[in-house]
Amino acid sequence: MKQLIGILLLLAGMAQAQQKEIRLYNGPAPGSESWKWEEKRNNKNAINLMTVFNVVNPTLTVFPADPALATGASVIICPGGGFHFLSINSEGNDAATWLAKRGITAFVLKYRTAHINTDDPFADMMAGINGPRKAEWDAENKATIPLSVADGKAAIAYVRQHAAELGVAPDKIGIMGFSAGGTVTASAAFGYTPENRPAFVAPVYAYMPASLRGTVAADAPPLFVACASDDQLSLAPHSVELYSQWLAAKRPAELHLYEKGGHGFGMDKHNLPTDTWIDRFADWLQLQGFIKAKQ
Numbered sequence: 001m002k003q004l005i006g007i008l009l010l011l012a013g014m015a016q017a018q019q020k021e022i023r024l025y026n027g028p029a030p031g032s033e034s035w036k037w038e039e040k041r042n043n044k045n046a047i048n049l050m051t052v053f054n055v056v057n058p059t060l061t062v063f064p065a066d067p068a069l070a071t072g073a074s075v076i077i078c079p080g081g082g083f084h085f086l087s088i089n090s091e092g093n094d095a096a097t098w099l100a101k102r103g104i105t106a107f108v109l110k111y112r113t114a115h116i117n118t119d120d121p122f123a124d125m126m127a128g129i130n131g132p133r134k135a136e137w138d139a140e141n142k143a144t145i146p147l148s149v150a151d152g153k154a155a156i157a158y159v160r161q162h163a164a165e166l167g168v169a170p171d172k173i174g175i176m177g178f179s180a181g182g183t184v185t186a187s188a189a190f191g192y193t194p195e196n197r198p199a200f201v202a203p204v205y206a207y208m209p210a211s212l213r214g215t216v217a218a219d220a221p222p223l224f225v226a227c228a229s230d231d232q233l234s235l236a237p238h239s240v241e242l243y244s245q246w247l248a249a250k251r252p253a254e255l256h257l258y259e260k261g262g263h264g265f266g267m268d269k270h271n272l273p274t275d276t277w278i279d280r281f282a283d284w285l286q287l288q289g290f291i292k293a294k295q
Contacts, residue, residue, distance in 0.1 A: 002271050010282040022107075024058040024154055027185055029112060031147050032056065033185030037115050041088070045122035053085035053113055053121045058151045060107040060158065063096040064167070069103030072169030073199075073290040076107045076155045080179025080205075080264070082128065083144045084114045084137075086120035090177040090266035095278065098267065101292050102282055105168050107159060111151035114140040129233070145183065145212075152177075152184035173291060174200035174221070176281075178266055179235075182206020186242060189221055190214035197221065198290060205231055205263055208238045216233060216249035223253040224284050226277045234262065 028178050035056045060076070071254045076168045079091035084090065096106035116125050128137025156173055163170040175198045177185035182203035191214055202224040223246045227239040236257060246253035261274030285291045
């Protein structure tokens with residue numbers, strides 16, 4: 001009985017550790033001090049996608065690495081959602097859980113998103129991409145993207161500043177993200193400082209047009225890119241162009257461009273080769289020395 005109680009307490013402690021949420025800024029987030037709306041979370045939409053929206057106060061949720069496999073490496077994960085919501089499970093918590101089991105401490109970043117007046121952010125996105133809200137949607141994104149990108153860079157700096165208490169190595173902090181979160185991710189590879197330079201970047205079906213890209217620095221972090229050729233938002237060229245920039249700058253880069261998979265495959269299973277993209281990411285992380293080889 002004592003042994004059983006001990007196991008239950010251990011599991012409870014692990015669950016609590018995984019759910020630890022850290023506020024990124026002391027006080028209101030810079031640049032959006034007037035935002036007062038309430039953050040919401042639900043899956044009330046056509047595809048039952050769990051969403052977090054109206055994010056005002058950015059946070060990091062901690063998923064500690066498996067101690068037996070930990071190398072000190074960590075990664076900040078930025079879910080997608082068109083800068084209007086966050087696909088918090090498939091492009092956040094699920095990826096974090098997977099990577100933590102492979103020895104990487106993961107931090108799911110809730111970065112700032114545009115304010116929406118609906119409880120169905122997925123329908124709002126459909127209306128915004130090519131629907132009646134397109135002009136308004138584009139204007140909202142133009143105002144929000146710099147804030148989201150700033151949160152990604154601030155997250156790297158925060159983890160580095162608190163590396164000792166978080167149990168990670170300050171020189172092994174990477175960032176990855178999906179779609180809009182891929183924008184946050186890829187942007188961290190441009191114009192960085194010693195405080196917020198990522199050790200690696202992994203944008204997955206990222207939105208990253210030329211207008212958001214800069215010059216690849218001589219010490220640019222290694223780049224891992226994944227996307228599907230049949231991406232419904234036509235983002236495959238963005239991935240190719242990012243990879244080509246790194247290649248031209250003679251910086252480490254790996255590109256996985258799948259024939260099928262569409263946009264938003266994340267950690268979901270579709271019985272396609274995209275189902276194993278994260279295994280290829282793990283192969284690459286091992287090559288870069290961030291995770292241990294499988295025993």
